Amino acid sequence: MKKVGLLSALVLLFFLNISCEKEIDLKAQAPSGQLYANSILNPDSVFRVFLSYSTLITAPLDDIHDRLDKATQALVVIKDSNGTLIDTLEFITGVYSGINSSFLVFESIEGLRPLANETYELHVEEMAIKNSKTIFATARLPAFFNPIQANKRFPIREITGKDQTFGIELSWEDPNPMEDNFFIIEATYRNTSLSSGSPELIKSELYSVHSENDNEEIGPVNGKFFYIFINDGRLTNSVSLDSIHTKISVLTHTFDQLTLLGTPFNSEILIHVHHVSKDLYLYYLDVEKYRINSSGTDIFAQPISVRGNIQGGLGILGAEIIQEAVLVYQ
Structure with a gap:
């Protein structure tokens, strides 16, 4: 028995809205242009957040990519339960794969990782988007447990x-x-x-x-x-x-x-x-x-x-x- 050292298939299966089994069009249920923030906190991985948008099926790809390009300037921060800044995540890469499946990746370049039994807050603000909402979410990591x-x-x-x-x-x-x-x-x-x-x-x-x-x-x-x-x-x-x-x-x-x-x-x-x-x-x-x-x-x-816990936007911050x-x- 051993611990998993990376985010498991559970994270990748639905968080990126790309599935080898069936793509679930969660964004079709949301107003177009709604900001998504998805992340699973895991002590085996650095702080990492995926940003994307709900878009109309008829939306031109160029418009979607332009919106994502502006979002690369978003302020993405992790705070502790007292509201103290822990890390500012930086834009790493963008995946442009079509309608409702394109996303941006932000992560800790300092290599910081969450700790078990600790509570964290996620704050995202789109600095280059006028009148964009600031989104917020909180999650507490569970306790470690012995190998199964x-x-x-x-x-x-x-x-x-x-x-x-x-x-x-x-x-x-x-x-x-x-x-x-x-x-x-x-x-x-x-x-x-x-x-x-x-x-x-x-x-x-x-x-x-x-x-x-x-x-x-x-x-x-x-x-x-x-x-x-x-x-x-x-x-x-x-x-x-x-x-x-x-x-x-x-x-x-x-x-x-x-x-x-x-x-x-x-x-x-x-x-x-x-x-x-x-x-x-x-x-x-x-x-x-x-x-x-x-x-x-x-x-x-x-x-x-599908429910989430992001306030001011859509998505999930889990642990x-x-x-x-x-x-x-x-």
Whole structure:
């Protein structure tokens, strides 16, 4: 077991509004020209903020790029819970990838990183935009927790629902028994033989069968999800009060298909447990609900608004601590 040293796939999947599974057009629900600020604070990464705008589908790309070019002069600062300035983030790069998917990256050039159990404020002001609103958000980093334990390093196959899966029991100590803690679980296959030509990382859907979680609020009972959500304040069947226990089932079909096609594939299963702030937990509950209800399986499904905590703008300032378990695929 080891800690993740960089922002996980959880951050990149939706924060940049670019998804290999399905692009979620969150900005279509907002007035055109609305400023977005997105960031996840993680002790394994420097302070980093992504800025973008909601724009009309008919907006000329040149207009979008002009607005982003002006925003490179934005004042982006991080303060502590007392309002004391910690760092002024600087513009690093811009990604111009089309309607509603272009963004700017600001980060700490001093290499400063957030600390566990500390609260931070984000302030953004567009200096070159007349009458632009100043946006504000606050987030508290969760506590560190001990590495997660997986019951078997070499998981065996089993049948879950109609799928062949790897059944994996997980446990970890409650990092703060005096407060509610929020966890998000995800699973990714990592290709350890890049000569095969297959992708290095492929995300897997999960089952969470006969285990308490909040997934029943966003999808079918015993359904398949990309994330499993656990609020330990709502658990009633824990083996002990100071630890969390759950079982997940990771689908095997992606790599079985590659094997059938004659593609050599050596891989590991990466299980990530994210201890997250409440705002971030609720944000990704909405994101997963949106994905499930907008998948095309229900022609009457309506888009679900995704909540954020940015004041004066749109987006999310979240915080997380991550632990990782590495298991060998067989």
